[in-house]
Amino acid sequence: MPGLGGRGEEGDDMQHPERRLLVCVDMERYSRRGNIQQYEAQQDFHRLLREAADEVGMDRVGWTTQQAGDGELAVLPRELPEARVIGRFLPELNRRLRQYNASRLSVARIRLRVAVHQGMVHLDGANGFPGQAVVLVSRLCDAAPVRRALAAFPDAGVALVVSADIYRDVVTEYPEEIRPERFRRIEVVHADKGFREPAWLCVLDEDVTLWRDESSPGAEATPPDAPPEPLAPGGTRRATEPPAGGGIRTGDIRVDGQNAVGPGAIAIGSIGRDAILRPGVDR
Template identity: 30%
Template sequence: MRPKSQHYSILVVDIAEFGCRANPLQLWLRERLYALTEAAFAETGLDHRSAPQPSDRGDGFFWLLPGTFDRTDLTGRFVEVLNHRLRDHARTSSEEGALRLRVALHQGDVARDGHGWAGEELNTACRLVDIAPLRTALASGTRAGLALAVSAEWHRQIVRHDDPSVASETFRRVAFDAKEIQGASAWIRVPGYDAPPGLTEAETAPPAGPARTSRPAAPGREPSGRTAPGPGTAPNRSGADGPGPFAGAMFDRVGQVFAGDQVVHGTQSFRWGAEPDEAEAPDRGPKAGA
Protein backbone atom coordinates (compact mmCIF):
# COMPACT_ATOMS: atom_id res chain seq x y z
CA MET A 1 0.00 0.00 0.00
CA ARG A 2 1.36 3.40 -0.96
CA PRO A 3 2.22 5.59 2.05
CA LYS A 4 -0.13 8.56 2.29
CA SER A 5 1.23 12.08 2.51
CA GLN A 6 0.16 14.64 5.08
CA HIS A 7 0.73 18.38 5.12
CA TYR A 8 3.13 19.65 7.78
CA SER A 9 5.06 22.71 8.80
CA ILE A 10 8.68 21.63 8.63
CA LEU A 11 11.20 22.89 11.19
CA VAL A 12 14.85 22.02 10.52
CA VAL A 13 17.67 22.83 12.94
CA ASP A 14 21.43 22.38 12.53
CA ILE A 15 24.16 23.05 15.09
CA ALA A 16 26.88 25.25 13.63
CA GLU A 17 30.45 23.88 13.63
CA PHE A 18 29.24 20.62 15.13
CA GLY A 19 31.70 18.30 13.42
CA CYS A 20 34.79 19.96 14.89
CA ARG A 21 33.81 19.08 18.49
CA ALA A 22 34.97 16.04 20.41
CA ASN A 23 32.45 13.19 20.76
CA PRO A 24 31.52 13.80 24.43
CA LEU A 25 30.90 17.48 23.65
CA GLN A 26 28.76 16.59 20.63
CA LEU A 27 26.55 14.42 22.84
CA TRP A 28 26.21 17.19 25.41
CA LEU A 29 25.32 19.77 22.73
CA ARG A 30 22.65 17.46 21.32
CA GLU A 31 21.15 17.08 24.79
CA ARG A 32 21.10 20.85 25.25
CA LEU A 33 19.57 21.38 21.80
CA TYR A 34 16.56 19.19 22.52
CA ALA A 35 16.08 20.65 26.01
CA LEU A 36 16.18 24.26 24.77
CA THR A 37 13.82 23.52 21.88
CA GLU A 38 11.29 21.82 24.17
CA ALA A 39 11.49 24.77 26.58
CA ALA A 40 10.94 27.25 23.73
CA PHE A 41 7.84 25.36 22.58
CA ALA A 42 6.47 25.37 26.13
CA GLU A 43 7.17 29.07 26.73
CA THR A 44 5.60 30.03 23.40
CA GLY A 45 2.49 27.96 24.13
CA LEU A 46 2.91 25.74 21.05
CA ASP A 47 1.74 22.24 21.96
CA HIS A 48 3.85 19.80 19.94
CA ARG A 49 2.55 16.67 21.66
CA SER A 50 0.29 15.84 18.72
CA ALA A 51 3.23 16.06 16.31
CA PRO A 52 5.45 13.14 15.35
CA GLN A 53 8.67 12.88 17.30
CA PRO A 54 11.58 14.87 15.85
CA SER A 55 13.80 12.98 13.43
CA ASP A 56 17.43 13.14 14.44
CA ARG A 57 20.08 14.17 11.90
CA GLY A 58 23.19 13.89 14.08
CA ASP A 59 24.04 17.59 14.11
CA GLY A 60 20.40 18.58 14.44
CA PHE A 61 16.87 17.41 13.60
CA PHE A 62 13.81 18.03 11.52
CA TRP A 63 10.44 18.27 13.22
CA LEU A 64 7.14 17.86 11.37
CA LEU A 65 4.48 20.03 12.99
CA PRO A 66 0.75 19.54 12.29
CA GLY A 67 -1.49 22.01 10.53
CA THR A 68 -2.98 23.12 13.85
CA PHE A 69 0.32 24.81 14.69
CA ASP A 70 0.23 28.61 14.57
CA ARG A 71 2.83 29.39 11.90
CA THR A 72 3.00 33.07 12.86
CA ASP A 73 3.93 32.14 16.44
CA LEU A 74 6.40 29.58 15.11
CA THR A 75 8.08 32.22 12.91
CA GLY A 76 8.00 34.99 15.49
CA ARG A 77 7.68 34.20 19.18
CA PHE A 78 9.17 30.69 19.05
CA VAL A 79 12.27 31.89 17.17
CA GLU A 80 12.74 34.81 19.58
CA VAL A 81 12.37 32.62 22.68
CA LEU A 82 14.77 30.02 21.30
CA ASN A 83 17.27 32.75 20.50
CA HIS A 84 17.06 34.14 24.05
CA ARG A 85 17.62 30.69 25.54
CA LEU A 86 20.62 30.14 23.27
CA ARG A 87 22.08 33.45 24.44
CA ASP A 88 21.56 32.41 28.05
CA HIS A 89 23.43 29.19 27.25
CA ALA A 90 26.29 31.22 25.76
CA ARG A 91 26.70 33.24 28.96
CA THR A 92 27.49 30.10 30.96
CA SER A 93 29.47 28.08 28.43
CA SER A 94 32.97 28.26 27.00
CA GLU A 95 33.68 28.97 23.36
CA GLU A 96 34.19 25.24 22.88
CA GLY A 97 30.69 24.58 24.23
CA ALA A 98 28.99 27.26 22.10
CA LEU A 99 25.59 26.25 20.78
CA ARG A 100 24.53 28.31 17.76
CA LEU A 101 21.89 27.21 15.28
CA ARG A 102 20.82 27.51 11.69
CA VAL A 103 17.02 27.21 11.55
CA ALA A 104 14.79 26.71 8.49
CA LEU A 105 11.01 26.80 8.05
CA HIS A 106 9.12 25.35 5.10
CA GLN A 107 5.88 23.45 4.57
CA GLY A 108 4.37 20.77 2.38
CA ASP A 109 3.33 17.16 2.00
CA VAL A 110 5.52 14.49 3.60
CA ALA A 111 4.93 10.72 3.64
CA ARG A 112 6.07 8.07 6.10
CA ASP A 113 6.99 4.51 5.20
CA GLY A 114 8.42 1.74 7.36
CA HIS A 115 11.81 3.42 7.49
CA GLY A 116 11.09 7.10 7.98
CA TRP A 117 9.91 10.26 6.26
CA ALA A 118 10.31 11.29 2.63
CA GLY A 119 9.05 13.94 0.24
CA GLU A 120 10.21 16.74 -2.01
CA GLU A 121 9.24 19.45 0.48
CA LEU A 122 11.22 17.76 3.25
CA ASN A 123 14.24 17.69 0.93
CA THR A 124 13.72 21.39 0.24
CA ALA A 125 13.63 22.24 3.95
CA CYS A 126 16.82 20.28 4.60
CA ARG A 127 18.56 22.03 1.70
CA LEU A 128 17.36 25.40 2.96
CA VAL A 129 19.05 25.10 6.36
CA ASP A 130 22.40 24.65 4.64
CA ILE A 131 22.51 27.54 2.15
CA ALA A 132 25.64 29.70 2.13
CA PRO A 133 23.95 33.07 2.93
CA LEU A 134 22.46 31.58 6.10
CA ARG A 135 25.87 30.27 7.18
CA THR A 136 27.42 33.66 6.50
CA ALA A 137 24.74 35.55 8.41
CA LEU A 138 25.08 33.32 11.47
CA ALA A 139 28.88 33.56 11.46
CA SER A 140 28.68 37.36 11.24
CA GLY A 141 25.79 37.79 13.69
CA THR A 142 27.80 37.11 16.83
CA ARG A 143 25.19 38.73 19.11
CA ALA A 144 22.57 36.15 18.09
CA GLY A 145 22.18 32.50 18.95
CA LEU A 146 20.58 31.56 15.62
CA ALA A 147 19.92 32.59 12.05
CA LEU A 148 16.58 31.83 10.39
CA ALA A 149 15.77 31.00 6.76
CA VAL A 150 12.23 30.62 5.42
CA SER A 151 11.16 29.47 1.98
CA ALA A 152 9.63 31.91 -0.50
CA GLU A 153 6.27 30.22 0.02
CA TRP A 154 6.50 30.61 3.81
CA HIS A 155 7.46 34.25 3.41
CA ARG A 156 4.51 34.93 1.10
CA GLN A 157 1.99 33.26 3.41
CA ILE A 158 3.33 34.30 6.82
CA VAL A 159 6.13 36.86 6.91
CA ARG A 160 5.00 39.52 4.46
CA HIS A 161 1.77 40.24 6.35
CA ASP A 162 3.67 42.41 8.84
CA ASP A 163 2.67 40.80 12.12
CA PRO A 164 4.82 42.71 14.67
CA SER A 165 6.04 39.49 16.30
CA VAL A 166 7.55 38.28 13.03
CA ALA A 167 9.76 41.35 12.40
CA SER A 168 9.15 41.10 8.66
CA GLU A 169 11.19 44.24 7.94
CA THR A 170 14.38 42.47 9.07
CA PHE A 171 14.15 39.67 6.47
CA ARG A 172 16.18 39.86 3.27
CA ARG A 173 15.76 37.85 0.11
CA VAL A 174 18.67 35.67 -1.02
CA ALA A 175 19.37 33.13 -3.73
CA PHE A 176 18.45 29.53 -2.91
CA ASP A 177 20.65 27.26 -4.99
CA ALA A 178 21.36 23.81 -3.58
CA LYS A 179 21.84 20.58 -5.53
CA GLU A 180 18.56 19.93 -7.35
CA ILE A 181 17.15 23.37 -6.42
CA GLN A 182 18.34 26.12 -8.77
CA GLY A 183 17.10 29.64 -9.36
CA ALA A 184 14.85 29.71 -6.28
CA SER A 185 14.85 32.28 -3.48
CA ALA A 186 14.60 32.27 0.31
CA TRP A 187 14.35 34.91 3.03
CA ILE A 188 16.64 35.13 6.04
CA ARG A 189 16.91 37.11 9.28
CA VAL A 190 19.10 37.16 12.36
CA PRO A 191 17.35 38.14 15.62
CA GLY A 192 18.68 41.38 17.05
CA TYR A 193 19.79 42.78 13.67
CA ASP A 194 17.96 45.16 11.35
CA ALA A 195 19.22 43.08 8.41
CA PRO A 196 21.20 39.84 8.18
CA PRO A 197 24.84 40.78 8.86
CA GLY A 198 27.77 39.82 6.68
CA LEU A 199 25.90 39.74 3.36
CA THR A 200 26.76 41.94 0.41
CA GLU A 201 24.15 43.95 -1.45
CA ALA A 202 24.44 41.51 -4.36
CA GLU A 203 23.73 38.54 -2.06
CA THR A 204 20.52 40.12 -0.76
CA ALA A 205 19.23 41.27 -4.16
CA PRO A 206 16.43 39.28 -5.81
CA PRO A 207 17.95 36.43 -7.80
CA ALA A 208 18.10 37.01 -11.54
CA GLY A 209 15.96 34.85 -13.79
CA PRO A 210 17.49 32.05 -15.85
CA ALA A 211 19.36 33.02 -18.99
CA ARG A 212 17.33 32.85 -22.15
CA THR A 213 18.39 32.91 -25.80
CA SER A 214 16.65 35.76 -27.58
CA ARG A 215 15.43 35.52 -31.15
CA PRO A 216 14.96 38.43 -33.55
CA ALA A 217 11.40 39.60 -33.83
CA ALA A 218 9.50 39.05 -37.08
CA PRO A 219 8.62 42.20 -39.05
CA GLY A 220 5.63 43.90 -37.51
CA ARG A 221 5.92 41.84 -34.33
CA GLU A 222 7.28 42.65 -30.91
CA PRO A 223 9.96 40.33 -29.40
CA SER A 224 7.28 38.64 -27.33
CA GLY A 225 5.44 37.55 -30.48
CA ARG A 226 2.54 39.97 -29.98
CA THR A 227 1.47 42.32 -32.73
CA ALA A 228 3.12 45.69 -32.30
CA PRO A 229 0.64 48.48 -31.55
CA GLY A 230 -0.11 50.62 -34.56
CA PRO A 231 0.08 54.39 -34.81
CA GLY A 232 -2.28 56.13 -32.42
CA THR A 233 -2.85 52.97 -30.34
CA ALA A 234 -2.91 53.94 -26.67
CA PRO A 235 -0.96 51.65 -24.34
CA ASN A 236 -2.76 50.03 -21.46
CA ARG A 237 -2.33 52.42 -18.54
CA SER A 238 -3.35 50.01 -15.77
CA GLY A 239 -1.96 51.53 -12.58
CA ALA A 240 -0.63 54.62 -14.29
CA ASP A 241 -2.90 57.13 -12.59
CA GLY A 242 -3.65 55.51 -9.24
CA PRO A 243 -1.69 55.27 -5.99
CA GLY A 244 0.36 52.29 -4.83
CA PRO A 245 3.51 50.48 -5.98
CA PHE A 246 2.49 50.52 -9.64
CA ALA A 247 1.71 54.25 -9.76
CA GLY A 248 3.04 55.62 -13.02
CA ALA A 249 3.40 52.16 -14.56
CA MET A 250 2.29 51.42 -18.10
CA PHE A 251 1.63 47.81 -19.07
CA ASP A 252 1.27 46.37 -22.52
CA ARG A 253 -0.75 43.36 -21.38
CA VAL A 254 -4.15 43.49 -19.69
CA GLY A 255 -5.26 41.43 -16.69
CA GLN A 256 -1.91 40.63 -15.08
CA VAL A 257 -1.90 40.04 -11.32
CA PHE A 258 1.26 40.07 -9.22
CA ALA A 259 1.73 38.30 -5.87
CA GLY A 260 4.65 36.44 -4.31
CA ASP A 261 7.40 34.97 -6.48
CA GLN A 262 6.84 35.20 -10.22
CA VAL A 263 7.90 32.69 -12.86
CA VAL A 264 7.67 34.23 -16.31
CA HIS A 265 7.92 32.36 -19.61
CA GLY A 266 8.29 34.70 -22.55
CA THR A 267 8.99 38.40 -22.64
CA GLN A 268 7.19 40.86 -20.40
CA SER A 269 7.37 44.62 -20.99
CA PHE A 270 6.93 47.20 -18.24
CA ARG A 271 7.28 50.92 -18.79
CA TRP A 272 7.19 53.56 -16.09
CA GLY A 273 6.25 57.16 -16.84
CA ALA A 274 5.27 58.73 -20.12
CA GLU A 275 5.95 57.07 -23.46
CA PRO A 276 8.98 58.68 -25.16
CA ASP A 277 6.89 60.04 -28.03
CA GLU A 278 4.40 61.48 -25.51
CA ALA A 279 7.10 63.09 -23.39
CA GLU A 280 8.77 64.77 -26.39
CA ALA A 281 5.70 65.62 -28.50
CA PRO A 282 4.87 69.36 -28.77
CA ASP A 283 1.56 70.64 -27.52
CA ARG A 284 -0.97 69.97 -30.24
CA GLY A 285 -3.64 72.19 -28.72
CA PRO A 286 -7.04 71.15 -27.39
CA LYS A 287 -8.39 67.75 -28.45
CA ALA A 288 -11.51 67.50 -30.57
CA GLY A 289 -14.64 67.63 -28.52
CA ALA A 290 -12.90 69.13 -25.49
Protein backbone atom coordinates in the same frame (compact mmCIF):
# COMPACT_ATOMS: atom_id res chain seq x y z
CA MET B 1 10.25 -2.20 -4.51
CA PRO B 2 6.92 -0.34 -4.45
CA GLY B 3 4.90 -0.69 -7.62
CA LEU B 4 2.62 1.76 -9.32
CA GLY B 5 -0.13 0.77 -6.93
CA GLY B 6 1.87 2.23 -4.04
CA ARG B 7 2.34 -1.05 -2.16
CA GLY B 8 5.64 -1.76 -0.41
CA GLU B 9 7.54 -4.98 0.18
CA GLU B 10 5.26 -6.01 3.01
CA GLY B 11 2.08 -5.16 1.10
CA ASP B 12 1.14 -2.13 3.19
CA ASP B 13 -0.86 0.59 1.45
CA MET B 14 0.96 3.89 1.09
CA GLN B 15 -0.78 6.56 3.14
CA HIS B 16 -1.84 9.81 1.56
CA PRO B 17 0.61 12.68 2.08
CA GLU B 18 -0.36 15.57 4.34
CA ARG B 19 0.29 19.26 4.03
CA ARG B 20 2.32 20.25 7.08
CA LEU B 21 4.66 22.91 8.41
CA LEU B 22 8.27 21.72 8.32
CA VAL B 23 11.07 23.00 10.56
CA CYS B 24 14.66 21.94 9.89
CA VAL B 25 17.26 22.74 12.56
CA ASP B 26 21.04 22.32 12.41
CA MET B 27 23.74 23.15 14.95
CA GLU B 28 26.69 25.29 13.94
CA ARG B 29 30.15 23.65 14.10
CA TYR B 30 28.88 20.44 15.67
CA SER B 31 31.48 18.20 14.01
CA ARG B 32 34.32 20.29 15.47
CA ARG B 33 33.37 19.28 19.01
CA GLY B 34 34.91 16.41 20.91
CA ASN B 35 32.88 13.36 21.90
CA ILE B 36 31.85 14.65 25.31
CA GLN B 37 31.03 18.10 23.91
CA GLN B 38 28.81 16.51 21.24
CA TYR B 39 27.02 14.47 23.89
CA GLU B 40 26.38 17.53 26.05
CA ALA B 41 25.33 19.62 23.07
CA GLN B 42 22.72 17.05 22.07
CA GLN B 43 21.28 17.00 25.60
CA ASP B 44 21.11 20.78 25.87
CA PHE B 45 19.81 21.15 22.31
CA HIS B 46 16.71 19.09 23.09
CA ARG B 47 16.22 20.70 26.47
CA LEU B 48 16.32 24.22 25.02
CA LEU B 49 13.87 23.29 22.26
CA ARG B 50 11.49 21.75 24.79
CA GLU B 51 11.69 24.69 27.19
CA ALA B 52 11.14 27.26 24.43
CA ALA B 53 8.13 25.34 23.12
CA ASP B 54 6.63 24.98 26.60
CA GLU B 55 7.05 28.70 27.25
CA VAL B 56 4.84 29.63 24.26
CA GLY B 57 2.29 26.85 24.71
CA MET B 58 3.59 24.42 22.09
CA ASP B 59 3.83 20.82 23.24
CA ARG B 60 6.86 19.14 21.64
CA VAL B 61 5.32 15.73 22.32
CA GLY B 62 3.08 16.19 19.28
CA TRP B 63 5.95 16.91 16.89
CA THR B 64 6.95 14.17 14.45
CA THR B 65 10.72 14.36 14.15
CA GLN B 66 13.60 12.80 12.25
CA GLN B 67 16.69 13.11 14.38
CA ALA B 68 20.30 13.71 13.42
CA GLY B 69 23.28 14.16 15.70
CA ASP B 70 23.50 17.87 14.99
CA GLY B 71 19.83 18.72 14.54
CA GLU B 72 16.41 17.53 13.53
CA LEU B 73 13.69 17.73 10.91
CA ALA B 74 10.29 18.31 12.52
CA VAL B 75 6.85 17.86 10.98
CA LEU B 76 4.53 19.97 13.11
CA PRO B 77 0.91 19.20 14.02
CA ARG B 78 -1.74 20.57 11.66
CA GLU B 79 -3.43 22.60 14.41
CA LEU B 80 -0.27 24.53 15.33
CA PRO B 81 -0.46 28.14 14.04
CA GLU B 82 2.42 28.93 11.68
CA ALA B 83 2.65 32.52 12.92
CA ARG B 84 3.22 31.28 16.47
CA VAL B 85 6.12 29.12 15.36
CA ILE B 86 7.89 31.99 13.59
CA GLY B 87 6.78 34.88 15.74
CA ARG B 88 6.92 33.38 19.24
CA PHE B 89 8.66 30.01 19.41
CA LEU B 90 11.79 30.93 17.44
CA PRO B 91 12.32 34.28 19.22
CA GLU B 92 11.97 32.48 22.56
CA LEU B 93 14.44 29.83 21.42
CA ASN B 94 16.85 32.57 20.32
CA ARG B 95 16.52 34.29 23.70
CA ARG B 96 17.32 31.09 25.57
CA LEU B 97 20.27 30.30 23.30
CA ARG B 98 21.77 33.75 23.86
CA GLN B 99 21.41 33.31 27.61
CA TYR B 100 22.90 29.80 27.44
CA ASN B 101 25.87 30.94 25.32
CA ALA B 102 26.70 34.01 27.38
CA SER B 103 28.63 32.02 30.00
CA ARG B 104 30.28 29.51 27.64
CA LEU B 105 33.37 29.41 25.49
CA SER B 106 32.74 29.63 21.76
CA VAL B 107 33.47 25.91 21.23
CA ALA B 108 30.69 24.97 23.66
CA ARG B 109 28.02 27.36 22.40
CA ILE B 110 24.89 26.19 20.63
CA ARG B 111 23.90 28.32 17.64
CA LEU B 112 21.29 27.17 15.16
CA ARG B 113 20.35 27.47 11.54
CA VAL B 114 16.57 27.07 11.24
CA ALA B 115 14.60 26.68 8.01
CA VAL B 116 10.81 26.80 7.75
CA HIS B 117 8.67 25.66 4.80
CA GLN B 118 5.33 23.99 4.24
CA GLY B 119 4.20 21.38 1.77
CA MET B 120 3.12 17.81 1.12
CA VAL B 121 4.95 15.13 3.08
CA HIS B 122 4.54 11.38 3.59
CA LEU B 123 4.60 10.51 7.27
CA ASP B 124 4.89 6.75 6.68
CA GLY B 125 8.21 6.66 4.81
CA ALA B 126 10.42 3.64 5.44
CA ASN B 127 13.52 5.77 5.94
CA GLY B 128 12.44 9.31 6.74
CA PHE B 129 9.81 11.64 5.31
CA PRO B 130 9.47 11.46 1.52
CA GLY B 131 8.44 14.67 -0.25
CA GLN B 132 9.87 17.56 -2.24
CA ALA B 133 8.94 19.94 0.59
CA VAL B 134 11.32 18.01 2.86
CA VAL B 135 14.08 18.28 0.27
CA LEU B 136 13.53 22.03 -0.07
CA VAL B 137 13.53 22.84 3.65
CA SER B 138 16.70 20.77 4.10
CA ARG B 139 18.43 22.63 1.25
CA LEU B 140 17.44 25.98 2.80
CA CYS B 141 18.86 25.01 6.16
CA ASP B 142 22.17 23.99 4.58
CA ALA B 143 22.46 27.11 2.40
CA ALA B 144 25.81 28.90 2.33
CA PRO B 145 24.32 32.42 2.84
CA VAL B 146 22.58 31.20 6.01
CA ARG B 147 25.84 29.76 7.33
CA ARG B 148 27.69 33.01 6.57
CA ALA B 149 24.97 35.15 8.14
CA LEU B 150 25.08 33.22 11.41
CA ALA B 151 28.89 33.43 11.45
CA ALA B 152 28.71 37.20 10.86
CA PHE B 153 26.76 37.76 14.10
CA PRO B 154 28.69 35.96 16.87
CA ASP B 155 26.16 36.81 19.59
CA ALA B 156 23.15 35.48 17.67
CA GLY B 157 21.38 32.28 18.61
CA VAL B 158 19.27 31.65 15.51
CA ALA B 159 19.68 32.37 11.81
CA LEU B 160 16.24 31.82 10.27
CA VAL B 161 15.56 31.18 6.59
CA VAL B 162 12.02 30.77 5.27
CA SER B 163 10.73 29.79 1.86
CA ALA B 164 9.13 32.36 -0.41
CA ASP B 165 5.70 30.87 0.40
CA ILE B 166 6.18 31.23 4.14
CA TYR B 167 7.48 34.77 3.78
CA ARG B 168 4.50 35.78 1.65
CA ASP B 169 1.78 33.94 3.58
CA VAL B 170 3.02 34.25 7.16
CA VAL B 171 5.78 36.81 7.70
CA THR B 172 4.24 39.65 5.68
CA GLU B 173 0.66 38.91 6.75
CA TYR B 174 1.29 38.82 10.51
CA PRO B 175 3.75 41.64 11.21
CA GLU B 176 2.69 41.77 14.87
CA GLU B 177 4.36 38.38 15.30
CA ILE B 178 7.64 39.12 13.50
CA ARG B 179 9.09 42.10 11.62
CA PRO B 180 9.15 41.57 7.83
CA GLU B 181 11.61 44.43 7.34
CA ARG B 182 14.27 42.43 9.22
CA PHE B 183 14.36 39.83 6.43
CA ARG B 184 16.39 40.04 3.25
CA ARG B 185 15.92 38.09 0.06
CA ILE B 186 18.60 35.56 -0.91
CA GLU B 187 19.15 32.95 -3.59
CA VAL B 188 19.81 29.46 -2.27
CA VAL B 189 22.02 27.61 -4.74
CA HIS B 190 23.30 24.04 -4.58
CA ALA B 191 24.85 23.77 -8.03
CA ASP B 192 25.90 20.15 -7.62
CA LYS B 193 22.28 19.21 -6.95
CA GLY B 194 20.73 21.42 -9.62
CA PHE B 195 18.95 23.42 -6.91
CA ARG B 196 18.19 27.16 -7.02
CA GLU B 197 15.38 28.75 -5.05
CA PRO B 198 14.63 32.21 -3.62
CA ALA B 199 14.27 32.47 0.15
CA TRP B 200 14.19 35.07 2.92
CA LEU B 201 16.82 35.32 5.65
CA CYS B 202 16.69 36.79 9.15
CA VAL B 203 19.16 36.67 12.04
CA LEU B 204 16.97 37.07 15.11
CA ASP B 205 17.59 40.24 17.13
CA GLU B 206 20.11 41.44 14.54
CA ASP B 207 19.69 43.67 11.48
CA VAL B 208 20.75 41.40 8.64
CA THR B 209 19.64 43.99 6.06
CA LEU B 210 22.84 45.94 6.80
CA TRP B 211 25.09 42.89 6.46
CA ARG B 212 27.28 42.79 3.34
CA ASP B 213 27.73 39.21 2.19
CA GLU B 214 30.99 39.81 0.35
CA SER B 215 31.84 36.10 0.18
CA SER B 216 28.73 35.32 -1.83
CA PRO B 217 29.25 34.63 -5.54
CA GLY B 218 26.89 35.49 -8.35
CA ALA B 219 23.21 35.67 -7.55
CA GLU B 220 23.76 35.30 -3.82
CA ALA B 221 25.94 38.40 -3.59
CA THR B 222 23.39 41.23 -3.50
CA PRO B 223 19.67 40.71 -2.90
CA PRO B 224 17.15 42.83 -4.83
CA ASP B 225 16.21 44.72 -1.66
CA ALA B 226 19.79 45.47 -0.62
CA PRO B 227 20.25 48.78 1.24
CA PRO B 228 21.86 51.72 -0.59
CA GLU B 229 25.58 52.23 -0.55
CA PRO B 230 26.76 54.00 2.63
CA LEU B 231 27.50 57.69 2.48
CA ALA B 232 31.07 58.91 2.29
CA PRO B 233 32.33 61.40 4.90
CA GLY B 234 30.43 64.68 4.69
CA GLY B 235 27.17 63.09 3.52
CA THR B 236 28.18 62.45 -0.08
CA ARG B 237 27.80 59.34 -2.21
CA ARG B 238 30.55 57.58 -4.09
CA ALA B 239 30.70 57.93 -7.84
CA THR B 240 28.32 55.71 -9.79
CA GLU B 241 27.78 54.92 -13.43
CA PRO B 242 25.53 57.28 -15.42
CA PRO B 243 21.83 56.29 -15.46
CA ALA B 244 20.87 54.27 -18.50
CA GLY B 245 18.34 56.86 -19.56
CA GLY B 246 20.73 59.80 -19.50
CA GLY B 247 21.70 62.36 -16.88
CA ILE B 248 24.96 63.06 -15.15
CA ARG B 249 27.34 61.10 -12.94
CA THR B 250 28.37 62.71 -9.69
CA GLY B 251 31.57 62.34 -7.74
CA ASP B 252 32.08 63.07 -4.03
CA ILE B 253 29.75 66.05 -4.01
CA ARG B 254 26.58 66.92 -2.19
CA VAL B 255 23.52 67.74 -4.28
CA ASP B 256 20.81 69.70 -2.46
CA GLY B 257 18.57 70.75 -5.32
CA GLN B 258 17.66 70.02 -8.90
CA ASN B 259 20.59 71.94 -10.37
CA ALA B 260 22.83 72.23 -7.31
CA VAL B 261 26.34 70.92 -7.65
CA GLY B 262 28.08 72.09 -4.49
CA PRO B 263 30.56 74.75 -3.52
CA GLY B 264 33.58 74.87 -5.75
CA ALA B 265 32.51 72.09 -8.11
CA ILE B 266 33.46 72.33 -11.78
CA ALA B 267 32.20 70.47 -14.82
CA ILE B 268 34.61 68.34 -16.82
CA GLY B 269 33.55 67.64 -20.40
CA SER B 270 30.46 68.80 -22.23
CA ILE B 271 27.09 69.21 -20.62
CA GLY B 272 24.76 66.35 -21.46
CA ARG B 273 24.28 62.68 -20.74
CA ASP B 274 28.05 62.07 -20.76
CA ALA B 275 28.97 64.95 -18.46
CA ILE B 276 30.92 64.10 -15.31
CA LEU B 277 30.92 66.46 -12.33
CA ARG B 278 33.86 66.50 -9.97
CA PRO B 279 34.59 68.55 -6.87
CA GLY B 280 36.59 71.70 -7.48
CA VAL B 281 39.87 72.41 -5.77
CA ASP B 282 41.28 75.59 -4.30
CA ARG B 283 43.40 77.47 -6.78
